[in-house]
Amino acid sequence: MKRKTLTAAVAVTALLAGGSAFAQVPVKLGVLNDMSGLYADISGPGSVVAARLAVEDFKPESKGIKVEIVSADHQNKPDVGSTIARKWYDQDGVDVILDVTTSSVALAVSDVTKEKNKIFMISGGGTSDLTGAKCTANNVHWTYDTWALANGTGSAVTKAGGDSWFMLTADYAFGAALDRDTSEAVKKAGGKIVGSVKHPLSTADFSSFLLQAQASKAKVIGMANAGSDTINTIKQAAEFGITQSGQSLAGLLIFSSDVKSLGLQAAQGLKLTEAFYWDQTDATRAFSKRFAAAFGGKMPTSAQAGVYSSVLHYLKAVEALKDKDTTKVMAKMKELPIDDALFGKGSIRVDGRAIHPMYLYEVKKPEESKGEWDMYKVVATIPTEEAFRPLKDGGCPLVK
Numbered sequence: 001m002k003r004k005t006l007t008a009a010v011a012v013t014a015l016l017a018g019g020s021a022f023a024q025v026p027v028k029l030g031v032l033n034d035m036s037g038l039y040a041d042i043s044g045p046g047s048v049v050a051a052r053l054a055v056e057d058f059k060p061e062s063k064g065i066k067v068e069i070v071s072a073d074h075q076n077k078p079d080v081g082s083t084i085a086r087k088w089y090d091q092d093g094v095d096v097i098l099d100v101t102t103s104s105v106a107l108a109v110s111d112v113t114k115e116k117n118k119i120f121m122i123s124g125g126g127t128s129d130l131t132g133a134k135c136t137a138n139n140v141h142w143t144y145d146t147w148a149l150a151n152g153t154g155s156a157v158t159k160a161g162g163d164s165w166f167m168l169t170a171d172y173a174f175g176a177a178l179d180r181d182t183s184e185a186v187k188k189a190g191g192k193i194v195g196s197v198k199h200p201l202s203t204a205d206f207s208s209f210l211l212q213a214q215a216s217k218a219k220v221i222g223m224a225n226a227g228s229d230t231i232n233t234i235k236q237a238a239e240f241g242i243t244q245s246g247q248s249l250a251g252l253l254i255f256s257s258d259v260k261s262l263g264l265q266a267a268q269g270l271k272l273t274e275a276f277y278w279d280q281t282d283a284t285r286a287f288s289k290r291f292a293a294a295f296g297g298k299m300p301t302s303a304q305a306g307v308y309s310s311v312l313h314y315l316k317a318v319e320a321l322k323d324k325d326t327t328k329v330m331a332k333m334k335e336l337p338i339d340d341a342l343f344g345k346g347s348i349r350v351d352g353r354a355i356h357p358m359y360l361y362e363v364k365k366p367e368e369s370k371g372e373w374d375m376y377k378v379v380a381t382i383p384t385e386e387a388f389r390p391l392k393d394g395g396c397p398l399v400k
Contacts, residue, residue, distance in 0.1 A: 025324055027060070028068045029311065030094040032084060032109065033124055035073035038202050038228040039101040041257040043124040043303045045071075047099045049295045050304040053287075054311035063319045070094065074105050076201065081105035082112050089116040095324055096121060096314060099307050103127035103174035113138045117326050121314065123306030126226075126253060127177035128389060131353040135396035137330060139352040143275050143306030146178040147389040149252050152273030152360050152382055154185035157220055157250050163189075165250075166218035167196035168209055168233060170225035178224040178252050186222075194218045203229060206236045214242055226253040231261050238266055255301040259363055259375045267375075270363040276302040276342055277361065277376050283341035299373045305342050310354075313338060346384050351396035358387040 031051050033043040048071045060067045070092065074081035081100065088094035089112065096119045100106040106125030113120040114136040121140045122130060128147040130139055158165075165186050169175040175198070183193050195216040197209050210233070213221045221242070223233050230251060237249055251258075254272035278288035278299040287308070291300045300308075317332035318324050338346040338356060346356035361376040369375065391399055 024064050024066050025318060025322060026066045026068070026093075027096070027315070027318060027324055028070065028092070028094045029055075029314075030085075030088045030092075030097045031069065031071040031099050031307065032074055032081060032088075032097050033099045033101045034076050035071070037076055039076065039124065039226065041261070042227055042255050042301050043099050043101045043307070046291075046295055046298065046300065046304045047123070047307045049291060050300060050308040051098060051311050053291060053294065054308045054315070058312055058315045060315060060319075064322060065315065065318055067315070074100070074102065076102045076105065078104045078108035082108040085109045085112040086116075089113075089118050095119065095326075098310060099124045099303065101125060101303065102172075103130075103177060104172045106130060107134060107173055110134065110136060110139055119314070119326055119330065121310040123310060124303040126174050128181060128394070129173070129177055131349075131351040132389075132394040132396055135351045135394070135398055137352075137398060138326065140310065140330075140333060140348055140354055141352055142310040142354045143302055144253075144273075144358070145353070145388070146174070146181040148275075148358050148382075148387055149178060149273050150181035150185040151387070151389075152358055153250055153252055153271055154182040154222070155189045156360050156380065157248075157271060158186050158189035158191040162220040162248060162250070163191035164218045165191060165193050165220045165222050166213045166216040167193060167222045167224055168206075168213055169196060169198050170201055170229055171198040172201055174226065174253075175224045179222075182222055182224060182252055199225070199229070201229070204232065206233050207240075210237055210240050210242065214240065214245075214247065218247065220248050220250050222250045222252055224252050226255075227258070230254060231258055234262055234266060234270075255303065256299060256373075256375060257301050260373070264364060264366040264369055264375065267363045268365045271379065272361055272363070273358055273382070274302045274361060274376075275356065275358055276300075276305040277359065278373065279376070280359075280378075281341075287342060309338075309340050309342050312340070313348075313354075344384075349391055350398050351391060351394055352398075353388055353391075353394075355384050355388050357384050358382040 101124030
């Protein structure tokens, strides 16, 4: 009798402490991205840091949740990414896969996630097909997508007079989607596409591609690539004197890490669309300083900030349910509003698209910058209702 009384007392104490010692919900998060290649600065190890900061801020142990984080490098290969995802789901007990730069890998991981009925929260991957024809009930696309980038940068540059474009496109799923979405945005804004060329992923020499772009006489060369491919394009375009001769470059996916690598002298004047910039508000500055302290002085990219925000939203849903059942958690995440210190107010639509404001930025001139990471100035805020593709236009089978 005394033993039963003691057990009950321990249980009550545990409940009063904020969680039950025998009913704690175990959650395992897997950060999967390019840890060592051309997209490592965009997401990479920094996304693992962002996930850890989100868990630290959420204080899950006090809310009856126990969180473990694992990570892996998909090497930008769809077969490697899907193999890791399958092992994580089947053998390692991973509940949610996060980030996944490289759209071809993201699409492969999406297929495995649907098959295993787990949850996939994309921050680094860009193709808008993830909430379009390839949407599933298991995906949440958090930070940006190719439609949002095209709508922001493509439309703005065209309306400002850049009405003829040559597309320089990375030859994989992301590049194809960004080329398609940008071409549609340019035409809708009254411009035209006069030519295009595809280049292999992780290209060192862009000379032949840039010569074709130069010969096209297009006012704008649209770079439908990312990471070190974009950096190399911009550097080699400068060597060819392309911008000096009157053509301009449009960075359709530029991250703050790319601009830092290029330097303001080379990147000045570039217009780009992002969901997050470290120096946007007091809240983004506070988070970014903590991130930098934990990550060698580097400020977070928008993809890394997206990992932080998506983890918080997932954990809020688990807390509300006291359960990690996939169907219940996905429904709860779509029910709960996003009210995020980094991304602002928004929501998750039925197609899995997280909607929030986007921003059109311009890279500062060197003389305008007040510090090492002072790189952007805001050109325009794209409100939530305009930032992403209309629900009816995506072709997602979940949309009735």
